[in-house]
Amino acid sequence: MSSHSFLSLTDLLFFSLFSTTTVVVVPCTLVRLVQFSKVFVTRFSQVTTILVYHSRFRLSTLF
Numbered sequence: 001m002s003s004h005s006f007l008s009l010t011d012l013l014f015f016s017l018f019s020t021t022t023v024v025v026v027p028c029t030l031v032r033l034v035q036f037s038k039v040f041v042t043r044f045s046q047v048t049t050i051l052v053y054h055s056r057f058r059l060s061t062l063f
Helices: 001-062
Strands: none
Touching: none
């Protein structure tokens, strides 16, 4: 009987630890993903702007 209660207590501890870890890790991962996507979007827009500018510049020098 006592061993069974000990087991359930361990399970409870494990579950609480797991849920805490999940609660901490998931938002951090989401935040990092959002930050990464923001950085990616800014870089992509910068590169696109530079490419467009260069192509226009080349066109203007050609004509």
